[in-house]
Amino acid sequence: MQHVTFISMETVTRATLVEQIYQQVGLSRKESAVLLEDILETVMLALEQGESVKISGFGTFSVRQKGQRCGRNPKTGEEVPILPRSVLVFRPSQLLRAAINHETGDGGEAYGDE
């Protein structure tokens, strides 16, 4: 069994990303906000249509279909069916994994990206 711990210091939100676009590209803050929203909306629209979205150097978002399975209400112990559903899976690219572990990302592990 694997122990999972969350580490989190600050929460970055849309405002931070808008500020980055504003500084890097020189659009107005308002237009930067519109662009960020359009990026997210375009990605969501593709996912909604069941399409995968692959951002090289970052990762791949894909939609996976889950079949029906039996669940349990943890409070009452009662069995309830969990209906078939679609879930979104994000697979980080090797580059992003490396960045998070402060590695260079050009060597080592053999298993492939995406």
Next chain:
Amino acid sequence: MTKSELIVALMQKHPHLQLKDINLIVNTVFESISSSLAENNRVELRGFGAFSIKARDPRVGRNPKTGEQVLVSKKHIPFFKTGKDLHARINKGRKA
């Protein structure tokens, strides 16, 4: 959809912007998310989802080819939790 297809879609919505600007905008967004995560920050985009970092304990793994045991050191992995709105959109047309 790939990053270049995303860029084309954005070009169509913003014909007054240059390709190099759209390119820079898209790269800025994903690079900002990556570097925020690299600084151990969580990135939360309401309606879309949240990126965070999970720590994986060191473990003894196996080289799948040779069967040889190898120590896999402690590492961090990026994790994405789908936002409620996006989850609902993906499941549109199904019963709740």
